[in-house]
Amino acid sequence: MEVRVRSGDTLWYYSQLFQIPFNLLIDSNPNLNPNQLIIGRTVHIPGFTTQTYTVKGGDTFWRLATRRNLTVDALLLLNQNQNPTQLVIGQSVILPQRVITPVLDRQIEYDFSTLSRDLNALMEVYPFIRIETIGQSVLGKPIQEIRIGKGEKKVHLNASFHANEWITSAILMACLNTFLLSLTNGNSIRGFSPLPLYETAELSIVPMVNPDGVDLVLNGPPSEMREELVGINRGSTDFTGWKANIRGVDLNNQFPAKWEIEKERKEEKAPAPRDYPGETPLSEPETIAMANLARVRQFDRLLAIHTQGEEFYWGYEGMEPSESILLAQEFERVSGYQSVRYIDSYAGYKDWFIQEFRKPGFTIELGLGINPLPLSQFDEIYDEFFGIFLASIYM
Known part of the structure; x- marks a missing residue:
């Protein structure tokens, strides 16, 4: 107003x-x-x-x-x-x-145009947030970062690294909307007053790392790329299982944290709907943008939101700091998700962040089932994850 x-x-x-x-x-x-x-x-x-x-x-x-x-x-x-x-x-x-109710719609298929509409709606009601473009996708869509608060603790969350995990963007934006709503109305959320969190932390959110891939899953291929993408998709016109970016590179296998091991053992040796790590690490504009963001912002902790499994991973080669243990215990308590320290997987954004900065990094696997998870799980996933969202700020 x-x-x-x-x-x-x-x-x-x-x-x-x-x-x-x-x-x-x-x-x-x-x-x-x-x-x-x-x-x-x-x-x-x-x-x-x-x-x-x-x-x-x-x-x-x-x-x-x-x-x-x-x-x-x-x-x-x-x-x-x-x-x-x-x-x-x-x-x-x-x-x-x-404004006493959420600005954003819930339980809708969440493509890039929906995100853009929602960002405009939030800026209209909550002009204290800042929105910056940190890079562009292969097709030139802006990859946007939302920043809230000006405290010393720097917390980062992101969603939709994988195209068929687009529900993570909707969940993360819904959590943000709840936080903003409580700030302007002075309401506590799960026993916490939001204003001290706003004053002690700076929250960074990239709600859609892979906008081209999300649009491919939800809306189908652009007409000028249809033949190429159907070829990468093994001749199928069903793109609902597609994880990669629009070039067929799996963005969460793109980071220089034992990338060579992932490159060698992945079955995919060329662009594919999933699991192809690219010809070199950080070959894609989306991963370059996310790596640059972490270097510039110098986050104190990082959460990458994925689906599915109702668990989270937080270790990498023993490089994770002792603070990670305390955060993992709290995340497990507030969500009911299983805490897993190590898994046999490398080259992810969380892995690289821990290796590069020796700070807490987490991969959160929301929900259960086959990706893309159905919107019927939205409320349950939101309730489970919102505790982690808050704990990532107040801990």
């Missing part, structure tokens, strides 16, 4: 007027001097939208404000050209509407 500054207004006053944490207002308006607002300038108020209301008989600003648990001045701020004492039946006024 946007308001125009009046004489004497301050961000602190808006914080009290709309019951929004002061830090969220500052972060929603990074180009404003919070100590000297200029009359007529636009200020973003997070956690609110507006609605146009047609005045009915008996309406007054006081009655309209009382119904919304707001002060009259909150309405006057949005209706600066209206005479507050002479509302006329049929007249239109603007009313602030606190």
Whole structure:
């Protein structure tokens, strides 16, 4: 929601007027001097939208404000050209509407266009988040990072490394939406106040590492690539089992952490729907973007979200720090997932992160079944994973 500054207004006053944490207002308006607002300038108020209301008989600003648990001045701020004492039946006024339910739809097939729509919707209501493009896919789609908070602890989560695991993007975005909703409404979530988490950590989320692959699974091949992709898919036009990027490279077998071992033992020696690690490590634009992101941001911990298995992996060649054990114990407690320290698999993003930075890294396998997991599992998976999402920030 946007308001125009009046004489004497301050961000602190808006914080009290709309019951929004002061830090969220500052972060929603990074180009404003919070100590000297200029009359007529636009200020973003997070956690609110507006609605146009047609005045009915008996309406007054006081009655309209009382119904919304707001002060009259909150309405006057949005209706600066209206005479507050002479509302006329049929007249239109603007009313602030606190957002108290999730902005995003749940349980829908989650392709790149849905993600783009959702990012715009979140930015509209929660302008204190930052969205940056960290790279591009093979087909030129932006790979986007969402950043929330400005604390010293840097936590990263990502989803949809594998195309047929697109439900992970929907789950991760739903968790983010819940966190943002609780921040602007001051509600605790599972016993935690979200504002201290916002102030002590910076959360980095890449919700869709492999947008080309996700779109291939959900929408089929682009017409200009149809023949090529059907060939890679062994002549089949059914792409629901496709894991790789659009070039047939498995992105989670692309990182220089014993990549040579994976290259040698994988059956796939050429582009394929899954398991082909590429001709060289970090050959794909998606993996280059993710490696560069980790180097630039210097995360303190990293979670890569996959499906399926209701378990998580957190060790790599004994390079994981002792902190990983404590995190693994908490993740197991809050989710019911099985903690697995080592598995016979290399060249993943988690493996490379632990090797490169000697910091905690996790591969989380959501749900049970055959990928792509059905949307009927969404609520159960969300409930199991949300505890891990919170623990990754507060631990």
